[in-house]
Amino acid sequence: xxxxxxxxxxxxxxxxxxxxxxxxxxxxxxxxxxxxxxxxxxxxxxxxxxxxxxxxxxxxxxxxxxxxxxxxxxxxxxxxxxxxxxxxxxxxxxxxxxxxxxxxxxxxxxxxxxxxxxxxxxxxxxxxxxxxxxxxxxxxxxxxxxxxxxxxxxxxxxxxxxxxxxxxxxxxxxxxxxxxxxxxxxxxxxxxxxxxxxxxxxxxxxxxxxxxxxxxxxxxxxxxxxxxxxxxxxxxxxxxxxxxxxxxxxxxxxxxxxxxxxxxxxxxxxxxxxxxxxxxxxxxxxxxxxxxxxxxxxxxxxxxxxxxxxxxxxxxxxxxxxxxxxxxxxxxxxxxxxxxx
Numbered sequence: 001x002x003x004x005x006x007x008x009x010x011x012x013x014x015x016x017x018x019x020x021x022x023x024x025x026x027x028x029x030x031x032x033x034x035x036x037x038x039x040x041x042x043x044x045x046x047x048x049x050x051x052x053x054x055x056x057x058x059x060x061x062x063x064x065x066x067x068x069x070x071x072x073x074x075x076x077x078x079x080x081x082x083x084x085x086x087x088x089x090x091x092x093x094x095x096x097x098x099x100x101x102x103x104x105x106x107x108x109x110x111x112x113x114x115x116x117x118x119x120x121x122x123x124x125x126x127x128x129x130x131x132x133x134x135x136x137x138x139x140x141x142x143x144x145x146x147x148x149x150x151x152x153x154x155x156x157x158x159x160x161x162x163x164x165x166x167x168x169x170x171x172x173x174x175x176x177x178x179x180x181x182x183x184x185x186x187x188x189x190x191x192x193x194x195x196x197x198x199x200x201x202x203x204x205x206x207x208x209x210x211x212x213x214x215x216x217x218x219x220x221x222x223x224x225x226x227x228x229x230x231x232x233x234x235x236x237x238x239x240x241x242x243x244x245x246x247x248x249x250x251x252x253x254x255x256x257x258x259x260x261x262x263x264x265x266x267x268x269x270x271x272x273x274x275x276x277x278x279x280x281x282x283x284x285x286x287x288x289x290x291x292x293x294x295x296x297x298x299x300x301x302x303x304x305x306x307x308x309x310x311x312x313x314x315x316x317x318x319x320x321x322x323x324x325x326x327x328x329x330x331x332x333x334x335x336x337x338x339x340x341x
Contacts, residue, residue: 286312
C-alpha cells in the first residue's frame with residue numbers, strides 16, 4: 001500500500017487526471033476521503049499545460065459526475081456510516097500540499113497577479129503573527145495551477161497555537177482598515193449569500209448579521225480570501241476506527257453554546273447544553289454541533305443560543321461509551337443561527 005498522508009486542504013490528482021480536494025484529518029488505510037473538484041473537459045475555461053478543466057461546485061453535482069463516469073470514487077465507509085467520495089491510494093498520481101506551495105511560489109522567477117497577491121497576503125499574515133512560514137499554506141485553485149484572474153486566495157494555517165496567532169493578527173489587520181485587508185461589506189455579503197444559498201438555506205437577514213462578524217473571510221486588494229485553520233499532524237488524536245459514527249436521524253434543535261474555542265477550526269466543534277429538540281429525531285446526550293464545512297466556522301460564540309438543523313449522529317468511542325452530535329453541511333436544509341442569550 002502506498003504510504004500517503006493527506007489532510008484537509010490538500011489536493012489529490014488521480015491516474016485519470018481528476019483533481020479532488022481532501023476532507024478531514026482521519027482517513028481509512030486504503031484510501032483518502034476527498035471530493036471531486038476539477039474534471040478534464042475540452043470545453044473547460046481553466047488551462048494547465050495541454051489540458052483544460054472545469055470546476056465542479058455543488059456537492060450534488062460532484063456526486064452526479066462520479067456516479068455517471070467514475071463510480072470507483074464512491075464508496076460506503078463503515079466507520080463514518082455513510083457513502084463518501086474517496087480516492088483509493090493505488091489511484092493517486094500526485095498529491096498537492098498547501099504547506100509547500102509558498103516556498104514554490106517564492107522560488108519562481110515570475111508570478112502572475114493572482115500568485116503574487118496570494119504570496120504577499122501570506123507574507124503579511126506571517127509578519128503580523130510571527131508564525132513560521134512553513135506553517136501557512138495556499139490551497140484551492142492556486143495550489144493546483146488552475147486559478148483564473150478572479151480566483152480567491154485560500155489560506156491554510158497548521159497547528160492550534162499558530163491558528164490562534166494568525167486569527168488574532170488578521171483581526172488586528174482588519175481593524176486597522178488600511179485598505180489592503182478588509183472585511184466584507186454588504187455588497188460582498190449579498191454576493192456570498194447568493195452563492196451559498198444554493199446548498200445552505202438561511203434567512204438573508206440572519207446570514208448578514210452572522211457573516212459580518214467573521215474574521216476568516218474578506219478581501220485582500222479587492223480579491224476574496226478564505227482562511228482554514230487546522231490542527232497539525234501531532235495534534236490529531238484520532239485514528240481511523242477509534243470511533244464509530246452511526247447516522248441516527250435528522251433534527252432541528254435549540255441549545256446554548258458552552259465553548260467556542262474550536263469555532264475557527266476545520267472541522268469546527270461547538271459543545272452545547274440546555275438542548276431542546278424542536279423537530280425530528282429525539283435523542284439523549286446530544287453534546288455537540290460539528291461541521292466539516294468552513295461556512296459553519298465562527299458561526300456562534302460562547303453563551304449564545306443557537307437554533308440548528310442537521311444530521312443526528314451517534315458517536316461510539318473505543319471503550320464503548322457513546323454520545324450524539326449534530327452534523328451540519330450535508331444537506332441544503334442544514335443551518336445554524338445564533339443569538340445572544
